[in-house]
Amino acid sequence: MTLRPEEALPAVERLAHLREALAVLAVALAGVHGRLAWFLGAATTALTPVLHWRALPNDHGATFGAVLPTPEQYTDAEEAIRRLHETLTHITTA
Structure with missing residues (x-):
């Protein structure tokens, strides 16, 4: 796997x-x-969990409900962004 x-x-x-x-x-x-607004709105909604993620450990202080995502969650979100980019590129060049 690359x-x-x-x-x-x-x-x-x-x-x-x-x-x-x-x-x-x-x-x-x-x-x-x-x-297009419906499509972008749906994509935005699908990616909103990213707003609840944190990248730093909880050493001291509140995290306000933010969670550490798994490596798979990062990969899935990045793949979703790649696919969205490909789809929008296809739409604009078609």
Whole structure:
């Protein structure tokens, strides 16, 4: 099994990239309507668990309900972003 480049990154960077992708989706959603808005809204909803993840251990202090995701959860979310990117690229070039 081949590792993807993001799997070599520290958890903090992986989580930052996922949250950045979610932010881009939210901004894009604000500027569209119709079927594309429905599609982007569904994608945003599917990725909202990323907002409840934390990358750092709970050494001291509150985590406010944030949880450490498993490596599989990171990989699944990153794969979802890749597929979304491929789908949007296909839509815009078709």
